[in-house]
Amino acid sequence: MRRLLALLAVAVLLLAPAAPALAQVPVGALLSDPSLYEGEITVQGELVGDYGYRSDGTVWTQLNDDSYAREPLLEGGRRTGGNIGIGVRIPADLVDGLDPPGGYRKRGPLVRLTGEWEFHDPNRGGESYLDVKELILIEPGREFGEGASLPALLVGAGLILAAGVLWLRRPRPR
Amino acid sequence: MLIKPVAEDFRVIAHSMGRIFVVVGLAGLVPLAWATVGREWHPFSSFLLMIGIFLLLGVIGLRQPTSDRLDWSHGMVVVALTWLLVPLIGAIPFVLSGHWGGEIDALFDAVSGLTTTGLALVQDLDHLAPSLNFWRHLLHFLGGQGIIIAALLVFAGGGALTLYLGEARDERILPSVTSTARFIWSVSMVHLVLGVTTLGLVAWQVLGFTLPRAIFHGLMIFFAGFDTGGFAPQSTSVGYYHSAIFEATAGVLMVAGAMSFGLHYALWTGRRRAVLDNLETRTILSTFGLTMAMTLIGLAVTGLYTHAVGLSRQGFFQVLSAHTGTGFATVPASELATWGGLAFGGLALAMALGGMASSTAGGVKALRIGITVRSIVNQIREVLLPEGAVVGTGFIQAGRRRLTPQLAQAAMTISLLYVALFLVGAGVGMAYGVPLDQAMFESVSAGANVGLSVGVTDPAMPLMLKLVYMAEMWLGRLEFVAVFAFLGFLYAWVKGK
Amino acid sequence: MKNRPGSRRPSHLLSDAAGGLISFVIEVAAVLILALVALLIGAVVLLLV
Numbered sequence: 264m265r266r267l268l269a270l271l272a273v274a275v276l277l278l279a280p281a282a283p284a285l286a287q288v289p290v291g292a293l294l295s296d297p298s299l300y301e302g303e304i305t306v307q308g309e310l311v312g313d314y315g316y317r318s319d320g321t322v323w324t325q326l327n328d329d330s331y332a333r334e335p336l337l338e339g340g341r342r343t344g345g346n347i348g349i350g351v352r353i354p355a356d357l358v359d360g361l362d363p364p365g366g367y368r369k370r371g372p373l374v375r376l377t378g379e380w381e382f383h384d385p386n387r388g389g390e391s392y393l394d395v396k397e398l399i400l401i402e403p404g405r406e407f408g409e410g411a412s413l414p415a416l417l418v419g420a421g422l423i424l425a426a427g428v429l430w431l432r433r434p435r436p437r
Numbered sequence: 438m439l440i441k442p443v444a445e446d447f448r449v450i451a452h453s454m455g456r457i458f459v460v461v462g463l464a465g466l467v468p469l470a471w472a473t474v475g476r477e478w479h480p481f482s483s484f485l486l487m488i489g490i491f492l493l494l495g496v497i498g499l500r501q502p503t504s505d506r507l508d509w510s511h512g513m514v515v516v517a518l519t520w521l522l523v524p525l526i527g528a529i530p531f532v533l534s535g536h537w538g539g540e541i542d543a544l545f546d547a548v549s550g551l552t553t554t555g556l557a558l559v560q561d562l563d564h565l566a567p568s569l570n571f572w573r574h575l576l577h578f579l580g581g582q583g584i585i586i587a588a589l590l591v592f593a594g595g596g597a598l599t600l601y602l603g604e605a606r607d608e609r610i611l612p613s614v615t616s617t618a619r620f621i622w623s624v625s626m627v628h629l630v631l632g633v634t635t636l637g638l639v640a641w642q643v644l645g646f647t648l649p650r651a652i653f654h655g656l657m658i659f660f661a662g663f664d665t666g667g668f669a670p671q672s673t674s675v676g677y678y679h680s681a682i683f684e685a686t687a688g689v690l691m692v693a694g695a696m697s698f699g700l701h702y703a704l705w706t707g708r709r710r711a712v713l714d715n716l717e718t719r720t721i722l723s724t725f726g727l728t729m730a731m732t733l734i735g736l737a738v739t740g741l742y743t744h745a746v747g748l749s750r751q752g753f754f755q756v757l758s759a760h761t762g763t764g765f766a767t768v769p770a771s772e773l774a775t776w777g778g779l780a781f782g783g784l785a786l787a788m789a790l791g792g793m794a795s796s797t798a799g800g801v802k803a804l805r806i807g808i809t810v811r812s813i814v815n816q817i818r819e820v821l822l823p824e825g826a827v828v829g830t831g832f833i834q835a836g837r838r839r840l841t842p843q844l845a846q847a848a849m850t851i852s853l854l855y856v857a858l859f860l861v862g863a864g865v866g867m868a869y870g871v872p873l874d875q876a877m878f879e880s881v882s883a884g885a886n887v888g889l890s891v892g893v894t895d896p897a898m899p900l901m902l903k904l905v906y907m908a909e910m911w912l913g914r915l916e917f918v919a920v921f922a923f924l925g926f927l928y929a930w931v932k933g934k
Numbered sequence: 935m936k937n938r939p940g941s942r943r944p945s946h947l948l949s950d951a952a953g954g955l956i957s958f959v960i961e962v963a964a965v966l967i968l969a970l971v972a973l974l975i976g977a978v979v980l981l982l983v
Contacts, residue, residue: 389747422489
C-alpha cells in the first residue's frame with residue numbers, strides 16, 4: 264500500500280505541469296498599460312535586432328510579440344501592422360548559444376522570458392524594460408531565402424539601356 | 438489675367454526635372470551597391486527598376502532643347518514637382534518589398550522620407566532588408582540636403598538661384614549659390630564623418646553591437662538625425678539603444694541639423710559671438726526653454742516620472758526631438774499619447790515652432806517667430822511711446838538687417854498659413870473620430886515635418902487621413918510658396934489665354 | 935569687418951576641416967549645457983510639484 268502511495272506521489276509530481284508562477288503577459292497589453300504590470304512577469308516572443316553585450320555582463324536586445332514572430336512575412340505571413348516590442352536586458356550567460364536575433368531573412372529565436380518589468384526605472388534614467396532572470400528557448404531561429412524579382416530586373420535593365428542609348432544619341436549643339 | 442504657359446516653359450521645366458531625376462537615379466546606385474554586397478537580390482531588382490525609371494525620365498528631360506533660362510515661376514514648379522514625383526518613383530522598392538500595405542502606404546513613407554518628416558506606415562520594420570532600410574534613411578539625406586543643390590553641383594547651369602530659394606532656404610551665405618551649395622555639402626560631410634564615427638564607436642564599444650551593425654546603426658541614425666528626419670532602423674526608434682550616451686550623440690546631430698547653414702558658416706569661420714547675437718539663436722533658445730519647462734512640469738504633474746534624472750532625460754530628448762523637427766522617440770507612441778496636459782502642450786508647441794530657417798528642420802521656424810515677436814513688440818512700443826519717438830527696427834541675421842513692414846508681413850503670413858495647415862489636418866483627424874489632442878498632435882507633426890506620433894499614424898488609418906498628412910508634409914516642407922506657384926501654373930495652363 | 939561673407943573664398947572653406955571639427959565640439963558643448971539646464975529645471979519642478 265505504501266509503495267503504491269509513493270508511486271502515486273511520484274507520478275503526480277512528474278505529471279503536474281511546471282507551475283507557471285506568473286501569468287504570461289502579451290507585450291501589446293504591456294505597452295497599453297505599462298504601469299499595471301510592474302513586478303515579475305513572463306513574456307514570450309522573438310528576439311530581434313542585435314545582441315548588445317555591455318560591460319556589466321548583460322545583453323540588451325528587443326523582444327517582439329507580434330504575428331511576425333510566429334508567421335514571418337517571407338513565409339507567407341500576413342501583414343498585421345507595426346512590430347510590437349520591448350527592450351529586454353538578459354544576463355550574458357543566458358544568451359550564449361542562442362541563434363542570432365531576427366532581421367532580414369531571419370526569424371530570431373522564440374523565447375519565454377521571466378523577469379522584473381521596470382517601468383521608468385529611476386536607476387536607468389527613466390527607461391522601461393524587462394530585467395530578465397530566466398530564459399526558456401521555445402523555438403530556435405530560422406533562416407529563409409528571397410529571390411530576385413525577374414520582371415523588375417528585366418524591365419529595370421531595359422530602361423537603363425534605353426536611357427543610355429537616348430543619352431548617347433542626344434542631339435548635340437553644333 | 439493669367440498667361441497660358443507655352444511649349445518653351447514646359448521644356449525648361451522638363452530639362453530641370455531631367456537633371457534632378459538623373460541625380461536621384463545615380464543616388465539610387467548606392468542602395469543598389471549595398472544590396473549587391475549583402476546579396477539582397479529582391480531589393481536589388483527593385484532598385485534596378487527604380488533607377489531605370491529615374492534615368493530614362495531624366496535623359497528624356499535633359500534632351501529637351503532649352504536656352505536654360507529658368508525664371509522664378511519655373512523654379513517653383515520644378516521644386517513642387519520634385520517633391521511629388523521623386524517619392525512616387527522612389528516608393529517602388531517599398532511597394533515591391535511586401536512590407537507596405539499598398540501603393541499609398543509606400544508613397545506615404547517615401548514622401549515622409551524626402552520631406553524629412555519621419556512618420557511611417559512600414560510594417561514589420563524589424564525584418565526589413567538593410568538595403569531598403571538604408572534607402573528610407575537616404576531619402577532623408579536627399580530631401581534634407583536638397584536634391585536641387587546636388588543637381589546644381591553636378592550640372593552647373595543657370596537658374597540656380599530660383600531653385601534654391603524655392604527650396605525654402607532664405608539666405609545666401611556665400612556670394613554665389615554654387616559656393617553656398619558646396620559649403621552646405623562640406624558641412625554635411627564633416628558631420629557625416631564625425632557623427633557616424635562617434636555613433637558607431639558608442640554602438641560598438643558601449644552598446645556592444647558587432648562592428649558592422651554598429652556602423653549600420655551609426656549611419657542610419659546620422660542620416661535621420663542630421664537631416665532631422667526621424668526614421669530609425671528598428672521599430673522602437675531611439676529607445677532601442679537604451680543608452681543616454683547614444684541619445685546625447687544623436688542629440689548633437691539633431692541640433693546641428695536644426696541650425697541654419699548661416700549659423701554653421703559663422704561657427705566655421707570663427708565668428709562665434711555672432712552666433713549668440715543672432716535673432717534666430719535667441720528666439721530658439723527662448724522657445725526651447727519655454728517648451729522644455731512646460732513639458733517637464735506637465736510630466737511631473739501627471740506623475741509619469743518621479744525622479745529628476747529620468748524626468749529630465751526623457752523630457753529633454755523628446756522636446757529636443759520635437760523642436761528640431763527630428764521625430765526620434767525614446768518612449769513608444771502609446772506612451773507618448775499619455776503625455777497629457779502641459780506636457781502635450783509643450784511638445785506640440787515645440788513641434789509647431791520648429792527649427793531655424795535655412796536648415797532641414799520644419800515648422801514655422803525661429804526666424805519667423807523672432808520677426809513676428811519683434812514686430813509685435815515694436816507695435817506696442819510705438820503705441821506707448823510719445824508721438825514722434827523712433828522705435829529701433831534692427832535685428833541681427835547674418836549681419837545687421839532691418840525689420841521692414843514687408844518682412845514682417847511675409848513672416849506673419851507664412852506663420853498663419855502653418856497654423857491653418859495644422860488646424861485643417863486636426864479637423865480631418867477629428868472627423869474620423871480621433872480625439873482633439875491626438876488629432877492636433879499628429880497634424881502638427883506632419884505639417885511641421887517632425888514625425889513624432891501618438892499612434893494615429895498607422896497602416897489601418899483612413900485613406901483620407903493618409904492623403905491629408907501627405908499633403909501637409911508636402912506643403913510644410915516647401916513652405917507653401919512653391920506649392921502655390923505650382924497650382925497657379927496649373928491653373929494658368931488650364932484657364933489662361 | 936574682416937569676416938564678412940563675401941570676403942572668404944570658397945576654396946579656403948573646403949580646406950577648413952579644423953573649422954568643422956571645432957564647430958562640432960561647440961555643438962557637443964551646447965547639447966551638454968542644454969541637458970544640464972533640463973536637469974536643473976527637472977529637479978526644481980519635482981521639488982515644487
